[in-house]
Amino acid sequence: MAVEQPDMKISIGSLRLKNPVMTASGTFGYGEEYASLVNLNLLGAIIVKGISLLPRKGNPPTRIAETACGMLNAIGLENVGLERFLSEKLPFLQDISTPLIVNILGDTVEDYQQLAKRLNEEEKVAALEVNISCPNVKQGGVAFGTDPHMAHAVTKGVRQHFKRPVIVKLSPNVTDIAEIALAVEEAGADAVSLINTVLGMAIDIDSGKPKLANIFGGLSGPAIKPIALRMVWQVAENVSIPIIGIGGIATPEDAIEFLLAGASAIQVGTTNFINPKATEEIIHGMGTYLREHNIASIRDLIGRARHT
């Protein structure tokens, strides 16, 4: 029998999503910025720009450099801070039916815990995504996400204070990403999302200086897709919690690759800048793929490439 209405629903812990397509943190503002360009109510979930307890100014310019099939950014986690997020950004998102996932970041485990505690009170916040690619100021500035013990500690701290799903977002700038994934699973994460940006740099040969004021920046866009896909595969081999794939996804075909590698859902990042309607197109295209291949449920794709 031909599949006419494929089932696009997926779950991340107790969170049920109408489809597996989300917007990646830092590439979709607070949702409102894209309201005239995308139908926000069609999306699987909206993930907003990373929020810290206090506002952050971010890095000096130049903050962006285009590279072959990608871009470097050193925004420096500029954000409005928790209080202004709640008073200025959340009201708009309350009226959108799509689940809201808030990305959080901090300097210390206590920062993350306080954010989790306060956001737990907001019903609209369906899940947290914990950005652990930030330096731990109490541990000599080593990124939480590069050490299994620190990653464990942050996850556990957030888990204690947030009752709904906790997603931990992994950094690719590590030797063994599976080890970190295992640590956060053990600490009680409901899911992992990966990858954050890949550390890189670019030099202006006319001025003879690095293009970014911060010297180093995070590479994103189609250029990093093969790395992200490989890491999703490796993590899928090691953990049993759901994986959300991120990195260079621009088309429905890209998204399907991530599901086949073991992801339950995906996020679209840099592509939002170039094609603001990409998320909608990817949702539509994934449905078409399922129909054309006579697959009843999107869940049947998850990890399929691994079983052969």
Next chain:
Amino acid sequence: MPALQQKAEIIRSEKLTDDICRFTVQAPDIAADSRPGQFVMVRAAEGMDPLLRRPFSIHQVRDGGLLQILLKVIGKGTQALSKMQVGQHMDILGPLGRGFTYNSKHHHYLVGGGIGIAPLLFLAKQILKKNEPSTINVLLGARAKDEICTLVDDFAGMGLEVKVCTEDGSLGKQGLVTDLMAPLPDENPAMVYTCGPYPMLRAVVGVCRDKNWACQVSLETIMACGLAACLGCAVLRADMNGYVHVCKDGPVFNADDVAWL
């Protein structure tokens, strides 16, 4: 004014010099909402390299839903765009940002340098809707004559007085646009609207401070989104304590609101 995305058909392409061209596209929804000083983000190519959209000022809006951009070839994005032909479609996002603010109380000085002249034509046309040509002075600077002669004619065609200087002396006075400002009578209150390369803007702001003239500047930064989402377009605030964002708070700023480094 929400941003819209349109695949706009190119209906005219003019080559003003070897590396400057003017495109007229059919973009009725974007054109209808556009204000002088606002910009659009244009997709440079279908593929992934170059990846990001490129920002361009709205050069003019014309009857019939037409929008113009004036484009100078710099690198691979503008190179690809400059090769587009009549009948092809440009993927345009806009109108974006905050444009110039103007009112009838001021004497208006429009000061443009090189490709920075682009947004000033639209501004002049809007000011002329409620003001006499005598309330506007246009001061233009460029490297050489061919870079601006078409634009000089466009302003002159609107009945405006245009003063020109070129670095090589091939048109108007030889020198910089600030040389044209210095001898002007102190009309007050005056508003200077300026757009061009950063060193020129800084010099213009300096003259305005000496003459006690208010000044609005249109700034350029690298942009990834143009939509206030990536936060890549930061420039230092005048108080040096934090940043404003060119795509949302600008591209037009009061000169006193940003730091001049």
